[in-house]
Amino acid sequence: MHNAIRREASKTEQKQGDKMIHVSVIGAQGRMGSHVVAAVNAAQDMQLVHALDRDDDLNIISTDNTDVVVEFSVPDASLKNVLAMVNKNVNVVVGTTGWTEEKMDTVREALEEHPNISVFIAPNFAISTVLAEHFATQVAKYFESAEIIELHHPDKVDAPSGTALHTAHKVAAARKAANMPEIPDNTQTDGGSRGQVVEGIHVHAVRLRGLNAHEEVLFGNAGEQLVIRADSFDRTSFMPGVLLAVRHAGEKPGLSVGLDNYLDL
Numbered sequence: 342m343h344n345a346i347r348r349e350a351s352k353t354e355q356k357q358g359d360k361m362i363h364v365s366v367i368g369a370q371g372r373m374g375s376h377v378v379a380a381v382n383a384a385q386d387m388q389l390v391h392a393l394d395r396d397d398d399l400n401i402i403s404t405d406n407t408d409v410v411v412e413f414s415v416p417d418a419s420l421k422n423v424l425a426m427v428n429k430n431v432n433v434v435v436g437t438t439g440w441t442e443e444k445m446d447t448v449r450e451a452l453e454e455h456p457n458i459s460v461f462i463a464p465n466f467a468i469s470t471v472l473a474e475h476f477a478t479q480v481a482k483y484f485e486s487a488e489i490i491e492l493h494h495p496d497k498v499d500a501p502s503g504t505a506l507h508t509a510h511k512v513a514a515a516r517k518a519a520n521m522p523e524i525p526d527n528t529q530t531d532g533g534s535r536g537q538v539v540e541g542i543h544v545h546a547v548r549l550r551g552l553n554a555h556e557e558v559l560f561g562n563a564g565e566q567l568v569i570r571a572d573s574f575d576r577t578s579f580m581p582g583v584l585l586a587v588r589h590a591g592e593k594p595g596l597s598v599g600l601d602n603y604l605d606l
């Protein structure tokens with residue numbers, strides 16, 4: 342375990358409480374994982390148990406010591422980590438991106454053998470972004486055109502962002518439910534500038550030093566535009582959402598996706 346994390350972990354052992362939630366973190370040395378460790382240590386109702394990263398043995402996590410695992414690793418590793426926790430009967434809160442329907446089906450299958458366990462995946466834990474996606478889904482049926490631009494720090498390994506993909510699917514579903522026609526686009530040649538097309542929605546990714554996590558959903562009609570934009574300037578913006586999901590872990594067994602599950606929208 343990282344020394345700084347070990348020091349933080351021993352501090353939390355002094356916390357007392359009737360309903361302490363015992364939390365272990367996977368990916369604890371990462372940008373998000375280290376923020377989660379700090380947030381859990383600061384939460385009066387939580388106790389940090391294990392803060393693990395790539396080379397650590399996940400087998401030390403068990404129901405004897407952990408109520409909930411928070412997983413922020415890399416897209417290639419997340420499914421394996423989640424399955425390992427499900428097979429140990431431990432509830433999981435997942436922030437890592439890269440979740441396809443196929444991967445989620447694998448988790449659903451594993452959960453059939455563990456019917457009391459919950460796996461909760463959130464493409465984005467920031468309230469501003471969750472609301473932006475909610476509003477975008479609500480207004481999608483009123484606009485002929487829709488495109489998404491996500492903007493992130495250049496250390497991010499995946500593009501487009503998991504959030505942008507999730508938003509695109511939601512906007513596309515709202516358009517489909519309203520029997521909207523295809524989005525107009527007379528592009529004849531495209532060297533890649535029109536972005537990735539997700540269910541008919543063009544998604545563009547910007548990587549720029551100085552940025553953290555930002556998303557714009559652009560809607561257009563003849564003579565008018567609506568832009569819904571969310572900005573996470575700092576990773577602390579994700580922590581209330583992570584803690585909310587930890588507090589709800591286990592309540593609803595099975596796989597759930599999206600922080601809106603826990604919001605009164």
Ligand SMILES: NC(=O)C1=CN([C@@H]2O[C@H](COP(=O)(O)OP(=O)(O)OC[C@H]3O[C@@H](n4cnc5c(N)ncnc54)[C@H](O)[C@@H]3O)[C@@H](O)[C@H]2O)C=CC1
Nearest residue numbers: 368370371372373394395414418436437438463464465466
């Ligand atoms: N849901 C949300 O609100 C948010 C999600 N993310 C996502 O979270 C993930 C992590 O992002 P960052 O913390 O910025 O990345 P990072 O690269 O800073 O951290 C990833 C950590 O995972 C560790 N790791 C790699 N392989 C591992 C394995 N097999 N087992 C355990 N740990 C392993 C790395 O050593 C590293 O410490 C990304 O997929 C990112 O898109 C990021 C911000 C917010």
Ligand SMILES: O=C(O)C1=N[C@H](C(=O)O)C[C@H](O)C1
Nearest residue numbers: 438464465497502503504554
């Ligand atoms: O890597 C990041 O930083 C982020 N990743 C998530 C994503 O891909 O949607 C969430 C947020 O955008 C920050």
